[in-house]
Amino acid sequence: MQEAPTPRNEQKRIAALQAYNILDTASEQDFDELTQLASAICGTPIALISLVDKNRQWFKSRYGTDVTETDRALSFCAHAINKPNDILEVEDARADERFKNNALVTGDPNIVFYAGMPLVDEEGYALGSLCVIDHKRKQLNEQQQLALKILAGQVISKLKLRKKLLELENAGKRIQKLNTLLTLKEREAMQIIEHTPMSMALHTGEDMKIIFANKMMLKAWGKDSTVFGMPFNVALPELAALDFPKTMRQVYRKGIPYEQSEAHMSYLHEGQIKEFYYTYSFTPLKLEDGTVWGLLNTAYDVTQNVKSRESVELAEERLRLAVQSAELGTFYLDSATHEFVSSPRLKELFGFDPEEELSLSAALAQIAESHRYKVASAVNASLTQGSAFDIEYPVIGYHDNVQRWVRATGKVYASAEQGKAPFFSGTILDITERKQDEQRKNDFIGMVSHELRSPLTSISGYIQMLKIKAAKSNEPTITDIAEKAKRQVDRMSGLISGFLDVARLGEGKIKLNCERFNIARLLTDAEEEVLATVSTHVVNFANVEDVIVNADIEKIGQVLTNFINNAVKYSPFNSTIVVSCTTSGQVAKISVTDEGMGIPVEDQAHVFERFYRVESEQMKVVKGFGIGLYICKEIIESHGGKIGVNSKLDYGSTFWFELPVDQTE
Incomplete structure (x- = not known):
């Protein structure tokens, strides 16, 4: 276990804490409500307002535990106050070198998850933290982290108000200021719900009366503040028809939270039947004796996320059908491990049975030797340089020994998983028939070109004789005609040579004399x-x-x-x-x-x-x-x-x- 380092401003920090006259005071509902809200929002069984004294951490408010203080050497919050502006989040204390041997982890209350936001006063001193604790591994989302920060700010505000209250008591104005603070407290509680970055509403009683709802929840309902004070089924008959009041009453009666992820629902919203997906929860709010006094209703609208995912899944299904219809083979290659995954169609093109394993080296071995190095180089260039991969080559079937021509195309893609290496993926198409057509064309071009060579050679000879005869007889007109004819013959000869080169290229017969x-x-x-x-x-x-x-x-x-x-x-x-x-x-x-x-x-x-x-x-x-x-x-x-x-x-x-x-x- 590693003890937290002592802050550099420790003496001034302790003095600032003591100036609030808060240590060893009785519990106060103001602070208890904040820990209860923190527990509900973050979904943890324990929430604490912890103040770090010289040798101990003392809990001004505690929800979910009866412990009032612990030794500072065991304190997680003592670590948190060293970074006053950041939330200290420990997903699994059992795997954290700082805490895995901590008595609070190995014994009661068996802490696994901890998240604490430092309580920093206006002078910049970290007095302690507002923290939430769970007995299982956990991670806060962005909204929960923001809510924890907002609630920590409210704790500091209440500490400041309490400090001012004490000063006013000394001045003889205690009663007047208590009334002001009571009004302010109610207003602040409403502001907390209003500014929490999620849809939130507070309900009480068997009829789930709507005490308050923030703007996000009112928007989700398609209502305005006129629903405050109304029973749920009266204010929201559209949702009452979806059996929400029954579920909410069960949570209220049994005190057991209820959650739903990506729940699909359709209801009348602002005059139109609309479709939504919500991740929502009903959290019972309890007094110290366990009595449920209210219900916290929180929800996230995930409609766009779900529909986007469904669109992607539909596109993938269409792509799969297109690949099947086109009889394309597909492959996947991990750039780090060189793990090679191939489809049954690709295995078929390479002469393997569908159930056989096909490694990258085995696939390369079936490529005709004349093209193997070229293909391997192209794959390596794509993996290392991101080069485009589009290449045609022959393969010899592993079992059937049949030669097929294929066209392979692919691309390197970044992995969707953070920290994972990119992967190389693509398709392979059987182009044997096209290659055979090209071969037949090349054969025809070669044959025609060879057949044209002989008469063209004879014509060239006749023109040469005509030029000599015209020169001897001094006939410039015939000489000019012969010269023009010779240029056309030379042009035709060049074209025939070009066609022969094309035919030889198609046959792979052009030899290099390097x-x-x-x-x-x-x-x-x-x-x-x-x-x-x-x-x-x-x-x-x-x-x-x-x-x-x-x-x-x-x-x-x-x-x-x-x-x-x-x-x-x-x-x-x-x-x-x-x-x-x-x-x-x-x-x-x-x-x-x-x-x-x-x-x-x-x-x-x-x-x-x-x-x-x-x-x-x-x-x-x-x-x-x-x-x-x-x-x-x-x-x-x-x-x-x-x-x-x-x-x-x-x-x-x-x-x-x-x-x-x-x-x-």
Whole structure:
């Protein structure tokens, strides 16, 4: 057991306490009513007004116990007065190092829960506390804590009034001031109920006469103060029909509290039948001899909370039905423990039986080896960086050995439970049929492209012969026609190559011939080619330091050329294009910036998708199939890099890609 430290102003505090002449005085109804209200509001069997003297704590008012004082060394309130502005709340004294060996905890009155609000006078001295005690673990809600503070203020007010009363007695004005204080006391009692942050009403007698109700309760009833003094069933026939008077009379007769949580009720309220949910309680108010003299009616309107919860539950049910209808698999992954929970449909997609356990490692093991690392990296990026998770990959069934393609989407969510780690959750959809359709399309594209190659090669040869013959015969018109035909053949050849690349990407047949090379070399080669082929724009290549990467130089060059050609294609004549390379840590970033038409924000997320083209008036005059940037994206991502665009409409665009810097010596 730890004794409470002595306050630094202890001598002055004791002097302030003694100045009230309150110690060892008889009980007073003013204070007894406050402890009774504190017990009722906080729902505890014991409530005390405790004054901490030099060696003891003495109880000016006690409700629920006959003990008048205890040794200060055992006092909980002696701890409370060290923080005059805060409530000391001990949810379980048996688990608190300060109190678990305290005789008041291990023996009578067997304290488990304690909450005490210091009684601080106008000079700032903590004289003691207004405290509530229970024999079981408990925690006050915000309204109860506020009410306890209000009641503690009333105790101090009564102490001040009592002190003034003594002074007036010495001046011969005792009788006059007693009458004033009596009126003030009644007014204060009404103010306590009025300002308590919950619906409250006071009833007396078998007919549950309404003595008083605060504004919150009157609003709940849909009435005004004209109901004061009326029996419950006369004043509130709407609620009397719900059998409230019977329940209230039972509490009044037996002296046993009654509580209901989220009780549903419908009644006529301000002229309309309305639906409510209330958490309410009826608490008997007793005299010292146990006689019930009244009933405290308290209530919280929880209608909005209940309806909000029901709305969430309905939304969850609709989502569950939608998931079932779409045959989606679902998963949950705890970011701290890596606990993996999967739905029966997800297990089915991975070839497991519904009753089998499926761990994260077992799920990853069923992913085709070609995609396993990519999926694991995407999961880790989502967990550690909050990155979006949307990925397609093949899985091999555990039992049936059937290959299925799935699309997995997910997101990291903050846990609703305080202190618990976030979790990663999402869905998995079977896209095998779509992938098969794509494969058939790719096969068709590949076949058609191969078939077109042969006649196109022959046409190119014939045009070349025509150009030679026209040059020998000095026929400029035929030479010009042949040159234009050659440009169209070259364009068609480029389109066919693009379609072949798309087909190969779909089949995973594009091979990378990686080597270590200096990006400065790549940009130098690109600059020489641009100088020879681009005369309509100013293309500036920024100085580049030596940066070594391990990549396929031809494929990376293809991406850079595509960016430069697009910049030329989509920016005004004679405008400037800037090609640059920067490094940050272990990443090299190559950018191509133009002064062109720019890309709308809603299109920027899609420009790297296959066959996607921005719809605008300017784009109508620029021909293309929307496969170039898709191929660029696949090339860069196959190198473990990133690709993107930053653009502002009418101000130009910056297309960029990143590659990891090679760290090998």
